[in-house]
Amino acid sequence: MExxxxxxxxxxxxxxxxxxASVPPTDPAxxxxxxxxxxxxxFLKAEPRGYSMLLDLTCxxxxxxxxxxxxxxxxxxxxxxxxxxxKAALPADGPAIASLTPLWKNADWLEREVFDMFGVxxxxxxxxxxxxxxxxxxxxxxxxxxxxxxxxxxxPMRSTP
Amino acid sequence: xxxxxxxxxxxxxxxxxxxxSLFHYPFVTACCGMEYMSAACAHFDIDRxxxxxxxxxxxxxxxxxxxxxxxxxxxxxxxTVYDQMTEPKWVIAFGACTVSGGIYDNYAVVQGIDxxxxxxxxxxxCPPRPEMVLDGLLKLQEKIKTQGQVWRWNKKTS
Numbered sequence: 511m512e513x514x515x516x517x518x519x520x521x522x523x524x525x526x527x528x529x530x531a532s533v534p535p536t537d538p539a540x541x542x543x544x545x546x547x548x549x550x551x552x553f554l555k556a557e558p559r560g561y562s563m564l565l566d567l568t569c570x571x572x573x574x575x576x577x578x579x580x581x582x583x584x585x586x587x588x589x590x591x592x593x594x595x596x597k598a599a600l601p602a603d604g605p606a607i608a609s610l611t612p613l614w615k616n617a618d619w620l621e622r623e624v625f626d627m628f629g630v631x632x633x634x635x636x637x638x639x640x641x642x643x644x645x646x647x648x649x650x651x652x653x654x655x656x657x658x659x660x661x662x663x664x665x666p667m668r669s670t671p
Numbered sequence: 672x673x674x675x676x677x678x679x680x681x682x683x684x685x686x687x688x689x690x691x692s693l694f695h696y697p698f699v700t701a702c703c704g705m706e707y708m709s710a711a712c713a714h715f716d717i718d719r720x721x722x723x724x725x726x727x728x729x730x731x732x733x734x735x736x737x738x739x740x741x742x743x744x745x746x747x748x749x750x751t752v753y754d755q756m757t758e759p760k761w762v763i764a765f766g767a768c769t770v771s772g773g774i775y776d777n778y779a780v781v782q783g784i785d786x787x788x789x790x791x792x793x794x795x796x797c798p799p800r801p802e803m804v805l806d807g808l809l810k811l812q813e814k815i816k817t818q819g820q821v822w823r824w825n826k827k828t829s
Contacts, residue, residue, distance in 0.1 A: 643779075644744045651778040660778060665747050667786040 516559065516594060523553055537584075539595040544581070547598055548608040554585055554594065555613055561585040561594055564614040567621065569628045573654040578602035579630055583610075600630060609635040627652035682820045689733075689759065689820070690812040691721030696732035698752060701739030703766035703798040710801040720808055729755040734811070735788075740768040741781045753788040759820075761811060764790045765804065767797040 517531040517538055527546035532539055542550050554561040565584040572578055577599035586593050600607060609632035610617035621632045622641035629650040632638055640647065647662055699707055711717055711725070726732040729752045741749055753762070764784050767773035770793045772782035784790060791814060794807040 642744075656778070659776075661743070661782075662778070663743055663746060663781070663786075665750055665787065667781075668788075 516554075516592070519559070520550065520553070524550060537593040537595050539597060541597045541599070544598040544600055544607050547581075547596075548610070548613075550596065551583070551585070551610055551613055554596070559587065560589045561587045561592075563588060564610065564616055564620075565593070567610065567617060567624065569624045569630055569652075571628060571652065571654045575599070576602070579605045579628060581607055581624075581630065604631070605629065606631040606633055608633050609638075611635055626650070629653065685820045686816045686818075690815040692724075693720075693722040693734040693761075693808075693811075694724040694726045694732045695722055695734040695736050696726055696729050696752070696756070697736045697738060698749060699736075699738040700741065700745065701766075701768065703738045703768070706798040706801060706804065707736065707738045707765065710804040715801040715805060717805065717808060720805070720812065722808055729753075730757060732756060733760050735760065735762045736765055737762065737769045737784050738765040740773065740775060741784055741787070742779050743781055744779075746781050746787050749784065750787050761791045761815070762788055763792045763794060763807060763811060765794050765807075766799055767795055770795050773797060 517528075517533070517540060520540055521528050521531065524542070524546060527542045527550060528540055529543060530541040553559065563586040565586050567581070567583050570580045570582060572580060579600040579602070581598045581600060583596040584593065585596065598607060605628070607630065609621055611621070611632075611634065618636070619641055621635055622638065624630050625632060625635075625638055626640040626642050627650055643651065644664060646664070649656055649660075697704075697707060697711075709715060711723075717723060722734065729735070733756065735753060735756060737749065753760075762784075764770050768775065768780070769784045772780050774797070776782070781787060792807045792811045794803055796803055799807075
């Protein structure tokens with residue numbers, strides 16, 4: 511019941527931003543407009559909602575959709591012990607969304623990982639550079655169109671028989 | 672004639688000395704490290720075969736044990752460590768990842784460390800049992816025993 515309450519509260523506070531909301535068997539999920547992300551997350555973090563923990567932040571590549579990159583944010587409320595999933599779809603061409611680093615410090619490295627693997631740009635991020643791959647690596651390896659066997663070695667490879 | 676001396680070839684003696692004094696450098700990056708610890712510590716104890724000295728400086732070691740996945744990001748580091756080791760030196764590829772990349776056939780992982788440095792002994796397994804490690808060590812000792820012994824002063828330096 512309480513899970514539906516947060517969805518209702520979101521719909522009331524952001525009638526334009528909330529595109530879809532559902533309560534699957536697991537956690538409630540809400541799909542929002544990408545431009546309203548910062549406002550929605552600030553609303554969720556503030557009391558009395560109290561979703562003060564950003565558990566994870568990642569991206570999914572749906573190559574067949576026009577809005578190909580779907581950002582997924584998992585937030586958690588320690589007081590009510592409730593989780594919520596927030597999604598926002600970004601276009602294939604130049605995907606960008608607001609950074610959550612002003613709200614949560616741990617968003618820093620999570621967003622750098624998503625930038626590294628998917629090439630999503632986070633506006634307002636203090637240091638948006640690759641987290642895992644090395645300097646000189648080209649492309650974003652978790653995009654579905656990254657060639658499966660493409661290698662980018664840093665040093666020349668020996669030829670083996 | 673009193674039996675107070677031993678006759679041998681110098682190369683054979685050198686090989687015998689070298690195979691029983693392998694100072695190893697453990698380049699441990701992943702889960703195979705657990706099996707390495709098991710092989711190196713009291714239960715399986717590679718010290719029984721003269722390879723008990725762990726040197727954490729490549730300049731003092733002559734056996735490079737590459738244990739665990741080598742990412743492309745790490746490849747230059749492994750190459751540098753190998754280049755820093757003094758001759759004679761040997762390399763053991765410990766575990767499936769170092770042998771062939773293992774299950775990681777992707778953008779991030781080197782498909783076998785022999786793409787970077789020469790390897791003497793390959794120990795497959797994910798991870799290999801300590802018995803396999805000991806077997807690999809014995810095979811390396813056999814190789815050291817039978818291979819030509821390289822001399823520093825035999826090498827031509829101009």
